[in-house]
Amino acid sequence: MIAEHKLKSFSLLLSVIALSTSSILGGCGGKKEAQQPKAIAVKLATIESDTHVNSSEFIGTSTARDRVSLAPRIDGRIIEIFVRQGQRVRKGDKIVRLEPTQAQENVNAANQSVNVERATLGQALAELRTAQANRAVAAAQVKSAKADLENLGAEVELAQINMGRAKMLVKEGVQPQQNLDDANRDLKTNIAQRNSRQEALNAAVESLEASDRQVDQARASIASQKAAVSRSAAELKSVGQNLAFNTISAPIDGVIGSFDEKKVGDYVSIGEQLTTLTNNQDLELNINIPIENRDRLQRGLATETIEDGETSSIKGTISYVAPLVQQNAQSILAKVTFPSQSRLRDREYVRVRVIWDQNPGILVPTTAISTLGGQSFVYVAKEQKSEAGEATLVAQQQPIKLGKIQNQAYQILSGVQVGDRIATSNILSLKDSTPITEAETVGSLEAGEGQQQSN
Numbered sequence: 001m002i003a004e005h006k007l008k009s010f011s012l013l014l015s016v017i018a019l020s021t022s023s024i025l026g027g028c029g030g031k032k033e034a035q036q037p038k039a040i041a042v043k044l045a046t047i048e049s050d051t052h053v054n055s056s057e058f059i060g061t062s063t064a065r066d067r068v069s070l071a072p073r074i075d076g077r078i079i080e081i082f083v084r085q086g087q088r089v090r091k092g093d094k095i096v097r098l099e100p101t102q103a104q105e106n107v108n109a110a111n112q113s114v115n116v117e118r119a120t121l122g123q124a125l126a127e128l129r130t131a132q133a134n135r136a137v138a139a140a141q142v143k144s145a146k147a148d149l150e151n152l153g154a155e156v157e158l159a160q161i162n163m164g165r166a167k168m169l170v171k172e173g174v175q176p177q178q179n180l181d182d183a184n185r186d187l188k189t190n191i192a193q194r195n196s197r198q199e200a201l202n203a204a205v206e207s208l209e210a211s212d213r214q215v216d217q218a219r220a221s222i223a224s225q226k227a228a229v230s231r232s233a234a235e236l237k238s239v240g241q242n243l244a245f246n247t248i249s250a251p252i253d254g255v256i257g258s259f260d261e262k263k264v265g266d267y268v269s270i271g272e273q274l275t276t277l278t279n280n281q282d283l284e285l286n287i288n289i290p291i292e293n294r295d296r297l298q299r300g301l302a303t304e305t306i307e308d309g310e311t312s313s314i315k316g317t318i319s320y321v322a323p324l325v326q327q328n329a330q331s332i333l334a335k336v337t338f339p340s341q342s343r344l345r346d347r348e349y350v351r352v353r354v355i356w357d358q359n360p361g362i363l364v365p366t367t368a369i370s371t372l373g374g375q376s377f378v379y380v381a382k383e384q385k386s387e388a389g390e391a392t393l394v395a396q397q398q399p400i401k402l403g404k405i406q407n408q409a410y411q412i413l414s415g416v417q418v419g420d421r422i423a424t425s426n427i428l429s430l431k432d433s434t435p436i437t438e439a440e441t442v443g444s445l446e447a448g449e450g451q452q453q454s455n
Contacts (some may be wrong), residue, residue: 017364041439042395043425044381045368048417050452052361052403052411055353060287064346066252066279073245076100077267082325085259085275093250096274100246107243117232123223128218135211142208145201152194159187192367254279278346283338285316285350288331296356297321303336305344306351314338318354362416363409368424369402376402378416379423381438393422397432 061070076098083095166183268274289297299321304313316371320335336352344350368378379395382452386392398420403411423430425439 038436039435042423042436044421045424047420050363052359054357057353058287062283062348064278065282069273071273083256089250089258096248098246105240110239114232117229125219126224131214131218138208138211140206145204149197155190157192163187258281279311285336302355368455381421393436395430395434
C-alpha cells in the first residue's frame with residue numbers, strides 16, 4: 001500500500017512538472033489563440049403544438065352483444081352437421097339436422113284428424129242441404145194449404161148465402177123443401193172441407209217450423225264443424241312447425257363454438273345445448289370505475305384499448321353508466337361499446353384507457369429530458385456569434401415543469417414554447433452553453449407522438 005501511494009505521488013509530481021514546462025514554453029513562443037471546445041453532434045427536433053390528454057387505465061371484460069346457445073326444439077337423433085367449430089356463418093345458414101321420428105308421427109296424426117273433421121264438415125253440409133230442401137217442400141205445402149183454405153172459405157160463404165135464400169123461398173112456398181135440404185147439405189160439406197184443409201195447413205206449418213229447426217241445427221253443426229276443422233288445421237300447422245324444427249339454423253351472424261360433445265348419431269332432447277354462436281363484431285366492455293371518478297364519469301366519453309407493440313388501439317365510447325354503486329367494490333359499472341371490430345373476443349380481459357378530457361399543450365420525448373437536483377430541464381438550441389462573427393449553435397440548459405407522462409413523452413407545463421428546437425440525443429454529453437452541431441434533422445415533435453397518459 002505504501003509503495004502504491006508513493007507511485008501515485010510521483011506520477012502527480014511528473015504531471016505538475018510537465019504542465020509547468022508546457023506553460024513556460026508557451027510563454028516563450030508568444031501569444032496563441034485559445035483553442036475552442038469541439039462541438040457535439042446532436043439530433044434536434046422542433047416543438048409543435050400537441051394535445052395533453054387526461055385519462056385513466058382500467059381492465060375490463062368484453063361481452064358479445066349477440067351470443068346465443070343453439071339447442072333443438074324437438075327430440076331427435078343427429079343425422080347431419082353442416083358446419084365446423086370455429087366456422088363463421090350467416091343468419092339462416094343450416095347448422096344441424098335431426099331425425100324427426102316423433103314429430104313426423106305427430107304430423108301424420110294431425111293430418112288424419114284434419115281429414116276426419118273435413119269429412120264430418122262435408123256430411124254436415126249435406127244435412128243442411130237436405131234440411132233446406134225439406135223446408136222448401138214444407139213451405140210449398142203451407143202455401144198450397146193456405147190457397148185451398150181461402151177457396152173453401154169462399155165456398156162456405158156461398159153455401160151460407162144459398163142456405164139463407166133456400167130457407168126464404170121454401171118458407172114462401174116458391175121452392176120445395178128438397179132445395180133447402182140440398183143447400184143445407186152443401187153448406188155442411190163445404191164447412192167440413194174447410195176444417196180439413198185448416199188441419200192440413202196447421203200440419204204443413206208445423207212441418208215448416210220443424211224444417212226451419214233442422215236448417216238451424218244443420219247450420220250450427222256446420223259452424224261447429226268448421227271450428228273443429230280450424231282447430232285441426234292449426235294443430236297440423238303447429239306440429240308441422242315442429243317438423244320444420246328438425247333443422248337448426250343460425251339466428252344471427254357469428255362464429256360456431258365447440259362441437260366436441262355432440263356427434264352425428266347422438267340423441268338430443270329439447271333444450272339441450274349443442275353449441276354456441278357468437279358475434280364478436282359488436283362488443284361491450286364492462287369496466288368498474290372507482291367512485292372517486294363519479295363526478296366526471298358520463299356517457300359519451302372516448303376510450304381506446306391499450307395494446308402492446310405496434311398494434312393499433314381500438315376506439316370506443318362509454319355507452320352506459322350504472323345508476324347504482326357496486327357496494328362491495330365501491331365502483332360504478334360502465335359499458336364501453338366497440339362497434340365493427342374483429343380483433344377482440346367474447347369474455348376477454350382488455351386493458352382500456354378512459355379519456356376524461358383533452359387540451360392543447362406541448363409534449364417532449366422522455367429521452368430529451370434531464371434531471372439535476374430535483375429540477376428537470378431540456379437543452380434548447382440557441383444561435384450565437386463567435387468572435388469571428390460566425391453563427392454557431394450552443395445547448396442552453398432550460399428548466400421546465402413536467403406534467404403527466406403520455407406513453408413515451410412528458411406533458412410540459414412551462415419552460416419551453418412552440419417553435420423551440422431541443423436536443424434529443426447525446427443528452428449526457430451536454431452542459432449549459434456546450435457548442436453543438438446538428439447531426440440529423442429529426443423534424444418536429446408532431447401531435448400524436450405520445451397521445452395518451454395514464455394516472
